[in-house]
Amino acid sequence: MNLSLALTITLLIPVLLIILTHWLPQTNPDLEKVSPYECGFDPLENARLPFSLQFFLIAVFFLLFDLEIALLLPLPWAMNLNPTTTITWMTALIILLTIGLAYEWLQGGLDWAK
Structure with missing residues (x-):
């Protein structure tokens, strides 16, 4: 009831x-x-403003490495395995992300001004 x-x-x-x-x-x-109101924007102008692709890439890299921290910190408590196995998984994840960072750096994805 x-x-x-x-x-x-x-x-x-x-x-x-x-x-x-x-x-x-x-x-x-x-x-x-x-009329819609947004502080600092004229609602009657064109909505397609220029967007920096470099800024977007840096933001995506930040999110990826922030996710890495979020995955690595609780890993020892979540796995409940042998500490050597946990350290091996953590090392593999860090190496994989470091290789990805080095690849992006060599490709010029982290250069702010080209």
């Missing part, structure tokens, strides 16, 4: 609010009220 009452109230309140917002009209819509 309590669960059905909670579910009914949980569903009833949002449905009533949605119906209420559709029935009540906007009081005084003008150009300023209906």
